[in-house]
Amino acid sequence: xxxxxxxxxxxxxxxxxxxxxxxxxxxxxxxxxxxxxxxxxxxxxxxxxxxxxxxxxxxxxxxxxxxxxxxxxxxxxxxxxxxxxxxxxxxxxxxxxxxxxxxxxxxxxxxxxxxxxxxxxxxxxxxxxxxxxxxxxxxxxxxxxxxxxxxxxxxxxxxxxxxxxxxxxxxxxxxxxxxxxxxxxxxxxxxxxxxxxxxxxxxxxxxxxxxxxxxxxxxxxxxxxxxxxxxxxxxxxxxxxxxxxxxxxxxxxxxxxxxxxxxxxxxxxxxxxxxxxxxxxxxxxxxxxxxxxxxxxxxxxxxxxxxxxxxxxxxxxxxxxxxxxxxxxx
Numbered sequence: 373x374x375x376x377x378x379x380x381x382x383x384x385x386x387x388x389x390x391x392x393x394x395x396x397x398x399x400x401x402x403x404x405x406x407x408x409x410x411x412x413x414x415x416x417x418x419x420x421x422x423x424x425x426x427x428x429x430x431x432x433x434x435x436x437x438x439x440x441x442x443x444x445x446x447x448x449x450x451x452x453x454x455x456x457x458x459x460x461x462x463x464x465x466x467x468x469x470x471x472x473x474x475x476x477x478x479x480x481x482x483x484x485x486x487x488x489x490x491x492x493x494x495x496x497x498x499x500x501x502x503x504x505x506x507x508x509x510x511x512x513x514x515x516x517x518x519x520x521x522x523x524x525x526x527x528x529x530x531x532x533x534x535x536x537x538x539x540x541x542x543x544x545x546x547x548x549x550x551x552x553x554x555x556x557x558x559x560x561x562x563x564x565x566x567x568x569x570x571x572x573x574x575x576x577x578x579x580x581x582x583x584x585x586x587x588x589x590x591x592x593x594x595x596x597x598x599x600x601x602x603x604x605x606x607x608x609x610x611x612x613x614x615x616x617x618x619x620x621x622x623x624x625x626x627x628x629x630x631x632x633x634x635x636x637x638x639x640x641x642x643x644x645x646x647x648x649x650x651x652x653x654x655x656x657x658x659x660x661x662x663x664x665x666x667x668x669x670x671x672x673x674x675x676x677x678x679x680x681x682x683x684x685x686x687x688x689x690x691x692x693x694x695x696x697x698x699x700x701x702x
Contacts, residue, residue: 376702379489380497380695382482382504383542384571388549388579391510392524398514398687398694405440405690412442413701419445420472422453423499424479429644429688430499430507434476437693443700446472465491474700477501495699502537508643509542511691513550515684516597519639525580528553529597529641532589532623533668534562534616539601539643541568544583548572551579555591559619563587589623592633597680599641600625600668604658614662625669630678640669640679648674 373393383391404410419438423431431447438445455464461484468475469492477485478499489496498506516527527550531543535558544564547554554572556564563569569585576583584591592598603620604613630638647655647667659665673679 373698374702375698376700377495378699379492379495380506380699381485381489382498383506383509383545383549386549388551388575391513391546391549394510394691394694394698395514395517397698398510398691399518401693401697402687402690410440412440413697414438415442417441417443417473417700418471419443419474419476419696420448420468421445421476421499422448422455422478424450424477425500427478427499429685430478430692433507433688433692434497434499434696436689437696441693441696443473443696461487462491464488465496466493469493474696497695497699500538503541505538505542505643506546507688507692507695508539509546510695511684511687512543512599512641512643513546514691515641515680515687516552518687519680519683520596522596525551527597528555528595529599530555530557530592530595531599531601532557532592532625532629533600533620534558534603535564536562539599540564543599544568544572545575548575548581548583549579551576551581553582553584553595555584555586555595557586557589557591557623559587559623562619589629590632592629594635595633595638596635597639597641598625598630598633599643601643602645602647603668604654610657610661613658614664617658617662617664617666620668621666624666625673627670627672627676630673638678640673640676640681641684642669642674642679642681644681644685646674646681 465488474495476497476499482501482503485498535556648669648671
């Protein structure tokens with residue numbers, strides 16, 4: 373595998389073989405770090421990290437991965453660069469790629485990261501857009517591999533909740549690429565768009581994946597992993613909160629739902645942040661606006677032995693390190 377100088381924008385840009393090679397590299401780099409045998413392959417490299425949407429895990433992972441591999445970073449928040457305001461996206465890409473060896477973008481629109489890549493002479497990485505979250509899905513695939521010890525084709529997982537956006541879309545495509553048993557469980561209005569499902573089925577036909585798109589939570593029977601994501605995001609109008617929560621309440625991850633898998637070893641996964649209690653301002657705002665304190669996962673599940681969320685969070689570091697090494701050092 374040679375991914376040197378390649379962009380990392382969405383799962384569909386890679387073959388299943390390339391995707392799995394990144395997972396193998398992740399395991400190698402994680403082991404090297406654990407064994408204190410890590411070799412710095414990015415000495416002298418400089419990275420630009422553009423965050424139009426803030427993040428804990430994505431920023432930390434890129435910065436720590438860079439430092440551990442010998443690279444340096446510059447962080448730009450939404451006020452720290454002129455991109456899209458006083459300077460076009462294309463011009464920003466051409467300027468930054470004269471200074472930096474790679475550019476990370478995290479924001480709303482996929483077209484922005486695609487435009488950056490089109491005009492950049494260095495690799496561009498998608499840290500999240502509304503449509504795709506490839507650094508997270510790579511982490512999720514690695515975490516499922518690592519925690520189960522199963523072959524990829526023997527892993528089954530369900531994603532439950534709002535599946536229209538980045539997390540549901542990325543897990544659907546990544547799971548298809550891995551040949552997994554993928555079950556997307558969402559109300560009909562919140563399921564992935566039909567064109568994307570058709571694409572996933574074409575991929576799955578070649579990898580042996582089994583794909584199910586349904587509104588019936590009974591389909592969780594037998595899965596190894598249950599994934600979910602937050603139901604409402606900061607920036608969404610408060611008018612959507614109550615109807616969204618009402619629509620998704622039957623899809624909440626509870627102890628009873630995990631029991632419906634009939635798998636005593638089932639694990640829970642969440643990309644974080646999660647509204648599982650009232651210890652966040654957003655959760656309190658939702659309750660104040662709607663009178664409801666029903667969120668995507670119960671505190672009981674989130675804090676249970678079944679929860680892998682913090683192993684999953686740590687693995688963002690190792691998978692992002694693999695992306696940096698593969699696209700910058702070859």
